[in-house]
Amino acid sequence: MLQLHNEDCLLTMSRMEDKSVNLIIADFPYFEVKGEFDFIWKDFDEFLAWVEVCAKEFKRILTDNGSLYVYGDAKKIAYKQIIFDKYFNLENSLIWENTNPHKQQIIFSDELRSYGKMTERILFYSNEVGMTGLEFIEKEYISPRNPFSKELKKARLNKGVSINQVAEYGKFYGNVNHGGAVTNWERGYSIPSKEQWKILCDNLPIGRKEYEDLRKEYEDLRKEYEDLRKEYEDLRRPFNNKIKHGEVIKLPNYETTEFKHPTIKPRKLCKDLIETSSRENDLIYIPFAGSGTEMEQCQLLNRRCIGSELEKKYCDIIEDRLKKAKGEVGLFEEENTRIQQGLF
Incomplete structure (x- = not known):
């Protein structure tokens, strides 16, 4: 036309x-x-x-x-x-x-x-003028269900330490400690490696320590996100x-x-x-x-x-x-x- x-x-x-x-x-x-x-x-x-x-x-x-x-x-x-x-x-x-x-x-x-x-x-x-449907799904639906995020945040609050203090356990940051990777882990934007998770488990009262089980759960969640991403692609x-x-x-x-x-x-x-x-x-x-x-x-x-x-x-x-x-x-x-x- x-x-x-x-x-x-x-x-x-x-x-x-x-x-x-x-x-x-x-x-x-x-x-x-x-x-x-x-x-x-x-x-x-x-x-x-x-x-x-x-x-x-x-x-x-x-x-x-x-x-x-x-x-x-x-x-x-x-x-x-x-x-x-x-x-x-x-x-x-x-x-x-x-x-x-x-x-x-x-x-x-x-x-x-x-x-x-x-x-x-x-x-x-x-x-x-705001988040697309895809960004909303990731922030409000996918990230809060990240099993690593839930376990890490619960354990940190139970111990009463800050994100910066947790970052010091494994030097999970670059030149300056502003929370480093721990911030993204808690927000559910990424996950720690197996070695990083062990350091966290050694220093925090984490309930679920089995890395592979958590990783599988996370991968299932990401698959769900990818399916939704394809559905909402036209909103980008x-x-x-x-x-x-x-x-x-x-x-x-x-x-x-x-x-x-x-x-x-x-x-x-x-x-x-x-x-x-x-x-x-x-x-x-x-x-x-x-x-x-x-x-x-x-x-x-x-x-x-x-x-x-x-x-x-x-x-x-x-x-x-x-x-x-x-x-x-x-x-x-x-x-x-x-x-x-x-x-x-």
Whole structure:
């Protein structure tokens, strides 16, 4: 399912349900950098006020395990970050370096009075507001039933010693004693080795000393957890960084002249972000569809996608790209909105 709306993104989002979108990729206007759409605001304050209205709507429509990417110019992205930090959890401040040889030539110019501009910024946010179902199960259901945890904590309290004192029995810590491994054992996050358990049994009034029996019980519990983990896997925020990108993503942009749009992004970059932060059949929203690169990649990657684009000339480009990429996609005009029936 692909939908393209020739309208303001705020109008499109007003018809979208709460927590209905899995991923948003927002290539905002940068404000007075490039393209006629960059110069429609009275001043920077008015621009930022509009950005915040968009951020609030992004918050409303994004699922709790959803992700958000926000593009920006290096000199102005900090102002957007202040806004988005209020509503989302910042995971990374990414840098995209355009490695196109023509772009790289700028560093050799003697006319420059500052370092050559070859990068753009991408803020990567999650929308997680608490534990996922999987984390809740581990903390509230699995960890408290860890037999090593129960025996250790009961024995320590009966003897009246602290976690730090227990850690001293076998030097169960690194350079400084802050409880070390004993803290994790008591919380049920891990278990001691057979040798470590013997040291604990020698120093604490532990009732059940049989290590292998406790270990078998623990392994049965972990198997139960693994079964539940598979059941709740879809509650986790998708993040599948197959390309192994770091915070600096180096990719050329050869598409700049292929389509008549001033701020087009490379297909490879869009593809990698979509594959990393979504699953097949997820719903992705592109509020500033531009020349349609993200929508094209969604189509090829079997993602559902809704795009908004204010300029009709760019909608024409998008429709042409989508038809060429994978045949006719069934978009049509209706009351000045290009839309495929089925969602609204």
